[in-house]
Amino acid sequence: MDALMNFGTGIFGGAWPAVWTLIKIVLIVAPMMLGVAYLTYFERKVIGYMQVRIGPNRVGPWGLIQPIADGLKLLLKEIIVPSGSNKGIFLIAPMLAIAPALAAWAVVPFTDSLVLANIDASLLYIMAITSMGVYGIILSGWASNSKYAFLGAMRSAAQMVSYEISMGFSLICVLMVSNSLNLVEIVNVQDHGRFAEWGMSFLSWNWLPLFPMFLVYLISGVAETNRAPFDVAEGESEIVAGFHVEYSGMAFAVFFLAEYANMILVSALTSIMFLGGWLSPVGFLPDGILWLFAKMSAILFLFLWFRATFPRYRYDQLMRLGWKVFVPICLIWLVVVGVWMMSPLNIWK
Amino acid sequence: MDFQTSVFYFLSAILVFAGLRVITARNPVHAALHLILAFFTCGGIWALLQAEFLAIAIILVYVGAVMVLFLFVVMMLDINIDRIRQGFWNYLPLGALLGLLMALEMSLVLGSKYFQIPAADALVSSGVSNTKSIGALMFTDYVYPFELASLILLVGMIAAIVLTYRGPKKSKYTNPNQQVFIKAKDRVRVLQMPVEKD
Numbered sequence: 418m419d420a421l422m423n424f425g426t427g428i429f430g431g432a433w434p435a436v437w438t439l440i441k442i443v444l445i446v447a448p449m450m451l452g453v454a455y456l457t458y459f460e461r462k463v464i465g466y467m468q469v470r471i472g473p474n475r476v477g478p479w480g481l482i483q484p485i486a487d488g489l490k491l492l493l494k495e496i497i498v499p500s501g502s503n504k505g506i507f508l509i510a511p512m513l514a515i516a517p518a519l520a521a522w523a524v525v526p527f528t529d530s531l532v533l534a535n536i537d538a539s540l541l542y543i544m545a546i547t548s549m550g551v552y553g554i555i556l557s558g559w560a561s562n563s564k565y566a567f568l569g570a571m572r573s574a575a576q577m578v579s580y581e582i583s584m585g586f587s588l589i590c591v592l593m594v595s596n597s598l599n600l601v602e603i604v605n606v607q608d609h610g611r612f613a614e615w616g617m618s619f620l621s622w623n624w625l626p627l628f629p630m631f632l633v634y635l636i637s638g639v640a641e642t643n644r645a646p647f648d649v650a651e652g653e654s655e656i657v658a659g660f661h662v663e664y665s666g667m668a669f670a671v672f673f674l675a676e677y678a679n680m681i682l683v684s685a686l687t688s689i690m691f692l693g694g695w696l697s698p699v700g701f702l703p704d705g706i707l708w709l710f711a712k713m714s715a716i717l718f719l720f721l722w723f724r725a726t727f728p729r730y731r732y733d734q735l736m737r738l739g740w741k742v743f744v745p746i747c748l749i750w751l752v753v754v755g756v757w758m759m760s761p762l763n764i765w766k
Numbered sequence: 767m768d769f770q771t772s773v774f775y776f777l778s779a780i781l782v783f784a785g786l787r788v789i790t791a792r793n794p795v796h797a798a799l800h801l802i803l804a805f806f807t808c809g810g811i812w813a814l815l816q817a818e819f820l821a822i823a824i825i826l827v828y829v830g831a832v833m834v835l836f837l838f839v840v841m842m843l844d845i846n847i848d849r850i851r852q853g854f855w856n857y858l859p860l861g862a863l864l865g866l867l868m869a870l871e872m873s874l875v876l877g878s879k880y881f882q883i884p885a886a887d888a889l890v891s892s893g894v895s896n897t898k899s900i901g902a903l904m905f906t907d908y909v910y911p912f913e914l915a916s917l918i919l920l921v922g923m924i925a926a927i928v929l930t931y932r933g934p935k936k937s938k939y940t941n942p943n944q945q946v947f948i949k950a951k952d953r954v955r956v957l958q959m960p961v962e963k964d
Contacts, residue, residue: 541822555841574838733942
């Protein structure tokens with residue numbers, strides 16, 4: 418590592434820290450894009466088997482080249498800009514959708530040393546950055562100048578704003594028990610406790626004492642990423658394809674990438690905040706990045722499973738779940754955790 | 767000029783440009799978007815002052831929530847620009863007066879050193895995170911103003927609901943609780959019928 422640093426300083430001089438950061442960004446974004454591509458493949462396979470079909474199996478062995486073929490096809494297609502649209506905003510909207518999904522990875526830790534920016538307020542940063550993902554959707558709907566796209570944008574704006582509240586409340590519970598806003602610290606705190614001393618660290622992770630919050634966060638995460646059963650923003654049987662109905666080619670693909678990148682992000686955050694991140698579930702196995710990937714894959718599988726299982730929520734049911742069920746649960750559990758931490762039974766000392 | 771100063775001027779230039787566009791853009795959606803840009807750049811300038819909590823809070827609250835709802839409303843408005851510009855000259859004196867007042871206030875704050883008013887020293891304590899020190903201050907020294915502000919917000923919220931409340935809805939509605947707990951046997955009756963023979 419030192420040799421690499423010396424080599425870099427030799428070539429780039431004072432600009433080396435910036436170049437090194439760029440290299441690290443590429444090292445995070447490139448595997449994630451590959452992950453997005455293969456998540457789409459995995460989704461089609463999983464849903465295929467759940468519906469007693471085979472899924473893609475033509476391109477390459479077991480259809481493994483299919484996502485690459487799809488990507489190439491989308492790259493070569495023409496991007497059509499509708500004549501009545503607001504051109505500048507129409508083209509900027511997909512970028513606004515994907516930029517927050519990528520920017521949030523800056524503070525996501527993979528192990529306690531493997532993190533691009535280990536900042537103190539990383540949880541706040543994540544909340545702020547992910548809350549901006551909605552602009553891409555709203556602006557695309559408005560700029561398309563199409564009724565269906567506009568309806569999809571309106572629905573998604575209302576949905577994302579309401580589920581952000583319960584998401585934020587569940588994160589407040591996490592930061593109360595960890596006494597920190599730093600994601601690395603949040604994971605390290607989960608390594609302490611009675612069960613961790615007995616070698617059963619998975620019982621001292623946050624999901625058990627904060628179980629209702631874990632569920633609320635997971636479900637709000639599904640809603641926040643506009644995935645089925647909360648995909649009213651797309652709702653292809655009601656409003657064609659919702660906000661991206663006018664988009665074609667790569668502009669559409671960028672929306673697609675943003676949705677899947679957000680899914681991976683939410684699964685990473687759930688693993689870090691509730692499932693102990695890179696911590697090993699049992700005492701006799703070492704901690705490591707592979708545990709984080711295993712936990713993320715399990716949650717991603719849940720996303721696909723939900724899509725294959727549940728019918729779409731009706732709009733009023735969606736609002737009821739967010740405002741009348743999740744927000745009260747969060748408020749109650751916030752008080753419960755506060756009282757718990759002040760009582761002699763406090764387990765987070 | 768060191769790096770920090772150049773970043774400050776860069777962000778300020780964007781902020782001033784965005785602020786100007788908010789009041790000059792003809793399209794209300796463009797104006798709202800420039801307002802978002804202004805908030806975002808403002809967060810950047812605060813981050814430059816090492817007030818990372820405030821920087822992230824303005825993005826979280828204003829960009830992430832308030833402006834989404836604002837944009838939501840603005841998009842659905844059908845605004846006739848010419849009609850809005852009609853009373854421009856009538857309102858100009860009042861607007862100019864308010865603008866002058868605000869400029870005076872700002873100059874008083876910024877020129878406090880010149881007017882020999884002791885300005886509060888910005889305390890950047892090392893080791894303690896920004897968020898923690900703000901929280902500590904908010905719940906010790908400033909607890910009453912803080913609670914008062916939250917009460918004012920609550921009153922504002924209730925007032926908004928009261929103003930827009932149009933009485934109970936007379937339409938028929940379904941109870942989601944009953945919908946969720948419905949059983950198949952409440953809806954479907956299975957009959958046993960002997961096979962008919964002729």
